[in-house]
Amino acid sequence: MLSKRIIPCLDVAHGRVVKGVQFVDIIDAGDPVEAAIKYDEQGADELCFLDIRASHESRDTLYHMVTEVAEHVFMPLTVGGGVKALGDIENLLHAGADKVSINTAALFTPELVKNAAERFGSSTIVVAIDAKRVEDENGGHWECFTHGGRKPTGINAVEWAKKMSDFGAGEILLTSMDADGTKAGYDIPLTRAVADAITANVIASGGVGTLEHMAEGLSAGRADAVLAASIFHFGTFTIRQTKEFLAARGIPVRLA
Amino acid sequence: MIALIDYGMGNLHSVAKALEKAGGKVVLVKKPEELAQASRIVLPGVGAFRDCIGALNESGMDAAILDFIASGKPFLGICLGMQVLMDASYEFGQHKGLGLIPGVVKKFPDTHPEHGFKIPHMGWNDVVLASSSTPHPVLAPLAGKQVYYVHSYYCAPLNPAHILAACSYGEYPFAAAIGRDNFIGVQFHPEKSQKAGHDLLEAFLQWKP
Secondary structure (H helix, E strand, C coil), X not given: CCCCEEEEEEEEECCEECCCCCCCCCCCCCCHHHHHHHHHHHCCCCEEEEECCCCHHHHHHHHHHHHHHHHHCCCCEEEECCCCCHHHHHHHHHHCCCEEEECHHHHHCCHHHHHHHHHHCHHHEEEEEEEEEECCCCCCEEEEEECCCCEEEEEEHXXXXXXXXXXXXXXXXXXXXXXXXXXXXXXXXXXXXXXHHCCCEEEEECCCCCHHHHHHHHCCCCCCEEEECHHHXXXXXXXXXXXXXXXXXXXXCCCC | CEEEECCCCCCCHHHHHHHHHCCCCEEEECCHHHHHHCCEEEECCCCCHHHHHHHHHHHCHHXXXXXXXXXXXXXXXXXXXXXXXXXXXXXXCCEECCCCEEEEEEECCCCCHHHCCCCCEEEEEECEECCCCCCCCCCHHHCXXXXXXXECEEEEECCHHHEEEEEEECCXXXXXXXXXXXXXXXXXXXXXXXXXXHHHHHHHHHCCC
């Protein structure tokens, strides 16, 4: 049976991991290769690198980092941050990424997603959506936001996810800006609404604080994968502990 | 030397690195004449069927691969590199394959996501070895393991004996590995399947069909 995927996410800037990775036996906490090897040993199903300082000058550093990581771990790598054009996607794929995540650029030029899916295949294109609950006369809906949840776009997040899926995105990396950083759990209604509306895979992100939250995202939220940063970075739980917990709940996971 | 066929469709880095880690000496090969030195071939899978088979036809690599396989040396096709072993594919129209395994390449049916069935089939799934007295030597290390798949199309061999391992996506069973004699094709990506993939590549490098 197809396993649900557990994906640790690493924020990088200038080719270095920037959120505090506190693996006890790691020599250099900022080294993306060491962090990747550690997650590989724990049985992560995939790795996600997001360049949070994506600037034109730092692109080559990012490509170099992706190549380095791809030489050391043999699992799918998703890379995102500042992807604006087909050329950026091509460069990341050539560097060794398996999937490329497009965020803000998709909102400005939706055709980028369509063109990218046609050229590189749906399975390589991930669209990242940052969604936030907004009130309306019908009781509220989720809206796409940019700039870390500060700028509203007026675009309905569920409809947007549907459009991106129809445009050929293979996965939607769905982050709840309301839940992000709270450790109170994924936004389950949002995750479920998107998962039920689209044919693309859904990766739940934002808000995970306990293993129970992971289980909720995959069962009640119907996500295909869960992404988490801090609970893995700070060693609260290992990937293996997470998977053992999920397996005990009857959720299909790969126990490598 | 292991010839890794480069038909200009993308990054072969991870396949090359994974083969090297498994102990192989890898050379990227673009021209048929470069196959003369090769003891084994790996045909990776990148892009669409028509582009792959088109590129192989244009370079004359298709005939060279058939000659190589006829010589009895080991061949491994990965993902699309497995699918081109079939008679034909229905990806973007109908296209002729190498015709080594009778049957065609089909797309998974589109089903409503409520049934939990999404295209592409992407993620970690099983490899159920065909029930025979001795498992295929290249696949034997995978017993009970999961491997990484990314595909919307799958091989449907006419002769069940050509299916060396199976998997199912939702209610749809499909061939996880096909082959006969000295060639084998796998639908999953050994180069992305961590230890299970490493073990398969190691077994392929030691395979004496």
